[in-house]
Amino acid sequence: MNEVSAREAEVLAAVADHRSNAQIARALHISVRTVESHVSSLLRKYGVTDRRELADLAGAQRGPGVTGLPAGRTTFVGRSSETTAVRTALEQSRLVTLLGPGGMGKTRLAAVVAAEVGAAGAFVDLVPVRDGLVPRAVATALGVTERPPQSLEQVLFEHLQQGRSLLVLDNCEHLVDEVAVLVEQLLRACPEVTILATSRERLGVPAETTVLLPPLDAATELFTDRARAVDPSFTAPAADLAEICARLDGMPLAIELAAARIGSLGADGLKAALDDRLRLLAGGRGVDVRHRSLAAVIGWSHELLDDQERLLFRRLSIYVGGFDLDAACATSPELGRSEVADLLGRLTDKSLAVRRGSRWRLLETIREFAREQLTDDELAIARDRCLRWAADTAAVLESRLDSSGWQPPYDEVAGDLRAALASTAAAPDPAAHRLARSLGHLSFARREFLESVDHYRSAADRAADGVAAALDLRSAADATLAISDAETGVRLLLDAAERSVADGNVRARMLALAVIAMNRYPTGSLYDVPAERSELLLRQALGSARPGDPQVDALLATAQAWDHGGRRVGADPELAQRAVDAARRTGDPVLIAGALDAQTVAAGNSGRLRDARSYAVERMRLIGPLPRHDPYAAAEIIDAFHVAPTTAAAVGDLPAALAAVGSADDPVGDHPYISLPRLIRVCALTGQFDACVEHADALWERWRNAGAPPVEWMASAMSLAGMVHGLRDDGLFEVWQARALEVSRCVELEDAPWLPAPYTFARARVAVHLGAVQQAPDVARRAFAGFGERWWEPYARAAAAELAVVAGLPDAPDLLAAIAPDAAQNDWAAACLLRATARSSGDLDALAQAAEAFDHIGAHFERAATLALHPTQATQAHADLAALQVAAPSRRVVEDGA
Secondary structure, eight states, X not given: OOOOOHHHHHHHHHHHTTOOHHHHHHHHTOOHHHHHHHHHHHHHHXXXXXXXHHHHHHHHHHOSOEETOOOOOSOOOSOHHHHHHHHHHHHHOSEEEEEOOTTSOHHHHHHHHHHHHOOSEEEXXXXXXOTTOHHHHHHHHHTOOOBTTBOHXXXXXXXXXXXXXXXXXXXXXXXXXXXXXXXXXXXXXXXXXXXXXXXXXXXXXXXXXXXXXXXXXXXXXXXXXXXXXXXXXXXXXXXXXXXXXXHTTTOHHHHHHHHTTHHHHHHHHHHHXXXXXXXXXXXXXXXXXXXXXXXXXXXXXXXXXXXXXXXXXXXXXXXXXXXXXXXXXXXXXXXXXXXXXXXHHHHHHTTSSEXXXXXXXXXXXXXXXXXXXXXXXXXXXXXXXXXXHHHHHHHHHHHTTTSTTOHHHHHXXXXXXXXXHHTSOXXXXXXXXXXXXXXXXXXXXXXXXXXXXXXXXXXXXXOSSHHHHHHHHHHHHHHHHHTTOHHHHHHHHHHHHHHTTTOHHHHHHHHHHHHHHHHHSOOGXXXXXXXXXXXXXXHHHHHHOOTTOHHHHHHHHHHHHHHHHOTTTOOOHHHHHHHHHHXXXXXXXXXXXXXXXXXXXXXXXXXXXXXXXXXXXXXXXXXXXXXXXXHHHHHHHHHHHHHHHHHHHXXXXXXHHHHHHTOTTOTTTTOTTTHHHHHHHHHHHHTOHHHXXXXXXXXXXXXXXXXXXXXXXXXXXXXXXXXXXXHHTOSOHHXXXXXXXXXXXXXXXXXXXXXXXXXXXXXXXXXXXXXXXXXXXXXXXXXXSOOSSOTTHHHHHHHHHHHXXXXXXXXXXXXXHHTHHHHHHOHHHHHHHHHHHHHHHTOHHHHHHHHHHHHHTTOXXXXXHHHXXXXXXXXXXXXXHHHTTOOOOOOTTHHHHO
């Protein structure tokens, strides 16, 4: 087999996870065509014929396993009985905590057991993690990211509900309370998850099994192994080795540190040095004896360092997650780079630092000792230098966001970047402000959205003045709008407006953005904001603005368009056009796209669906080149991808709707509450009934398991899924219509602004197919009474008019005439009108034309249902319907006319 490139290996791993080309392209930030090329190359290199074989082969090669396991740098000596005890405990309990003081080898044993167990999962090192970030650390280790409006915990639980897995939570002692809460939630929500924790104290979670790690029984064997790594010819009397290991309490880390000195001291010198050091600590009280012996051997090793080694050693303790050579140099600017590299090598040789690739780390117990060696003045200097290193490092990573490969190095240093920021006060500080802004951008790009908002808020608290703080809060608001949290976004923008009083145009921007957000994204409490409040804010924005700033003018014009229309009506058409004109003068694609959305909604609400579609298409062109990692652009990008399939379906362009749903560039990816509803609706309209039902079942289960979060926009997808069940006549139609109401959080249909039109369409279309003529009067009344939201109106009215024909209602001809404007706006409605007219007149040629029209837009079920009414086409059409698990439609009226 030819060699597989690094990129091909990434694609192969994704294929093994059964990801689509679109999902792989999105994850790797490459085009779908490039993915296809890599897959073709892999098929050729592995000598397999199709993607399924490739996935099976890749999965077999990879096998299950815990990711992130620390690589064993040395042989694993002893602990056979403890290994067996931990494995047995894991077979009997879903939570096992490996207990012992620092240096006892808990991490190494946990890694060995996890590798032997063979279950899928992740190893989570909690050393660099701070309060409030435990769920994020677990999610990051598992490759899970936020999917708002789901919380990170909900996404994490969903991921871990998919099969058996093992989580190793290492070094829990400084986060015991937070770890205990998350562990209890995981055990309750994810029945196939097992957790192995290491800690210096128990977690205190019900049903926790603890395994206490005793002194190493093979201590002399470990000492000999490590000593021979230093001096291959090392030998010593067994009695001397036993005495040395006894003095070190059989503690592996202490033994390894002592063995590292064997080359210079020999066994006799080592005994003498240990005797002196341990005697000094013998009188200590209130401290575990093993801690005293470990502190003794670390202290003794520290005393053997020269002055420069000690200097770098204690300064490196500022890094909690590890460091590279640049970071090490940052702690000691008076030393040359080569000198720091040499010192690092010497510390590594003495087992005080551990090297992993291009990075080093002080084991936590050793780091704690080193940190205690810093004086208060040294600690302040170290923190300042670490802050500057963090700000510079974050800036470099931020500059690489437009290229691939930035994420792994960010993940490596994120803990230290956060720690550096956390060490600063909420006061003006240029370096801290720079770091906070970069962290806001980086965490947003990493899809850690809520953390991004917090970092931008921290930046505002460290900004030089109120105007700079307002711009930071604007970025925080952009991040919230990208995750559909307009309520928080409006609060941030109003806070920004208050801080920016020194600059009228900045204040005008913030107020205009707040007006736009509360009217454009009216969720939750924003529905209840009085219209007078929006009007007041708009007047304040207009009063604060100073002439001559095109961007301010564009935002004010857009705010006026949304404010005039109001939260339930949408934007005003004339003012929306003025907003678009003003935005075009700025040349800013984000402002233009935002104004075009106002124009799209205004056109849709006035029934000009094809105009709305043209605006949506232009928005997609505008957002194409915009960076997905930038909060400023993200909200417009996400909204444009939402509106694209909505408007395509609204005009009956089902191929375009399907293409938009499957786009690899869609920033929401496979988000269950956003992508699945789109897919369900398109599958229902295109006749992909099995997929529609499968996706709807999955969506419903995930929504219920997540506690039924407020995602009212999913209601129309539930109705369309109900339509498929109704067409199959499987008894579940009313169940899914009730679910649609439940998701919309309404008891009465009229109270759900998103639902009446698709709900009525589903009921009308099922009644037409089943010949349920008794429903015709009520359905027609609902369909032609008008809808608050008109995207689905052509479907509802056309299906209701056809039902009137099937039922033989006296006003059926009038209803057919009434839907002519809908047919002009929607290709599905036009085909339905043609079919309904043919059923009324018995015109078989018109019926065939209707089938062709449905076929042209990819409505495969409708084509078959139409041809089933045609005497010469019925046999094949019935077979096509049977494949969809749908019976032949009612043929009344056409047969009568024929």
